[in-house]
Amino acid sequence: MSEEYVLELQHIQKVYPGVVALKDVSLSLKKGEILALIGENGAGKSTLIKTCSGAVIPTSGKIVVNGKEFDSMTPQLAAENGIAIIYQEFNNVVELSAAENLFLGRPIRKGIMVDKAAMEREAEKAFRQLNIKIDPKTPMKHLTVGYQQMVEIAKAIQQNANILIMDEPSAPLTSAEVESMFAVVELLRQKGVSIIYISHRLEEIFRLSDRIVVLRDGEYIKTLTTKESVIDELIHLMVGRELTESYPPRKNCIRHDEIILEIKNVCGNGDKDINLEIHKGEIVGLGGLIGAGRTELAQMIFGAVKKDSGQFIFKGKEINPKDPREAIDLGIALVPEDRKRHGAMLGLSVKNNINMPIYTKISTLSAINSKQELEISKKYKKQLEIKTPTLNQLVKNLSGGNQQKVILARWLAANSELVIFDEPTRGIDVGAKYEIYKLMNDLVENEGKTILLISSEMEELMGMSDRIIVLAEGKITGALQKDAFNPDTIMAYASAIKEGHSA
């Protein structure tokens, strides 16, 4: 059995404290085939391939490469055994030439000197083999992303890789570049290289792959032969679950006629021509895959990044926030995705964190009114049930859920009207999640707030939103009213499959 496979992952398990990232996942790769690996965000694709490179050490399971068994890999072992990974971020030195990058770390030498001419000759040969038209002397920084990726692939082949793992290789490329990349990948297959191809673009998978492995929530789901499968089935396998978690009940849609934020033809930060109306009292869900441009849209609304063109009309007036301060003063708040890096100020107290945006308002001649500071903190600690021994406790000592509540308290204190939640429950345990959901409901029901919810968790998105807008590659690809929520449809929109195609 083993002989026909060049790479086998057997019963791979990866447990992090509190989280099982991979549960008994097995996969085998035949010589000269392209095996697609698909799954939603967080399905465990990246963790799985990192076990092959040595970046992740599996808790249990075996990795069999060309018949040799390993418990875990190291980067050196992976390279020695012919495994190469093309990540989305390239490992190149932009100031050096294509040839020098090809031989990065192991240059051809003549005595103690680097033999540039020989490297350029060899690079020329390597590029020609793959039908890549790059002048080896060109500095990396003058090459487009597509060509930089080609150099990266050529480097892997130059190092005798016969197993190539590509993580979302088409994500940074233009459509013309994608075509050239496909040609190279095809050529490699003919040369007998085995490829694991990760992508969320299902159309590509149907074009390229021989077989497809589906992962979901860190579990192996199924292996399919590409020729015999259809898109709908794949989507269902990727999403494939009923709503299991319960969501706190909410009075049905308190949507007012008043439009609180109108987004008109907004372009910039990777987004293209976004049009959206958000009514007061709604929870609007933004669905899509990582990198679809949802966070990017939030950054523009919040003034963290400038838009290129288009308009934001907030409460009937065009706004152009040049920094978050301006957006906050207008009544817009952002609960960022990365709580520890962008949200909470971990080294400061609960009290300081809550009052941070309003210090200028509770100060006289720049001296803080400490009584007011304390009262505001107490009020929101009580309202949001923030569990902290004292208000002087440093935020880093709080649990994830309570940290999130502190950030929420901050925006309530700032009297924000539109609150953008970016992945509000990431890394928060189930009990605390439910509390955050209750608070979100409370915001729209009793506080008259409006919520824009970015979430990659399908259940959360469907459970909390009044309607869902789906983005893919910086564009709105679909909109669904509550009664039409359906994970398969959302996934289809998120994978940017044109309407009609999937039906």
Next chain:
Amino acid sequence: MRGKVLYQIKDKAIWVVFIALFIGFSIANPRFLDPNNLITVLRQVSMYGIASIGMTFVILIAGIDLSIGSIITIVNIVCAYMMVNFGMNMWLAILLSLVLSTLIGLLNGLMVSSIGIPALIATFATQTIVEGASYLISGGTPVFGFDERFKVIGQGYLGPIPVPVIIMVVCFAAGSFILNKTYFGRYFYAVGGNEEAAKLSGIRVGRVKYMIYALSGFFAGLAGIVLLSRTNSGQPTAGKGYEFDVITCVVLGGVSVSGGYGKFSNVIAGVMIIGILSNGMVLMNISSYTQMVIKGIILAAAVGFDCIQKKRQAV
């Protein structure tokens, strides 16, 4: 629980060091305890104390200001020059000198915040520029011959207490007020702790940086005025090396070089330690070269201590 106790010990450790040094020098040389000597220590330390306030803010946001020595120098020269060569009123000369020092600080802010030059390089460049300018203005020779009243600032007494010490105490009070009682203080900690989160909670980080470097320039300028009055002549080398001692005072006071953590009360301890250390070493006839070696080791040790703490926390 153990962490809390450790934290409290760490928090007060610098005062323990201070007391230990104090007792040590008292035993080693009885002259150390002479009230006149102790007053001298305070007077000597006053310039460091004044300049350390701005530096505390700078290091709190994980910055550095290498230009304060040269700011002290140029204030010496310019203030002296205006009083002697233009016959300017001393208060006006002082005021203009402080404006100049604040503007130099703003220049640092511009380079660090708006252009994005690393603080180390930006203020290093400013140091050289300002030092060069001081020589150009003075022609390399001292400027002297001031009004008698000008002496009071650096040499006068209010009762038994030297005027510079009073100025230092007032500055400490002001610094402590800014840091602990105003929203600017909160902003400093927020920017130092997590610049991105600070920005996303509505702090205009750029303005905060401008303000901090300007304050650093201002307090250095004030230290320069006190020094000028003490020496009674504007010297083109007056402030040389001051940045080193002031940075040592601040990091010895436990302000983390990676930003976001530090207490003003401990910085005062840092200043006092450097003060008695310099004085004690002179009393013990330790050569100035040896003193340099020791001071260098102290700076490295203070920062090293902070870094080791950070590493432990990360694990």
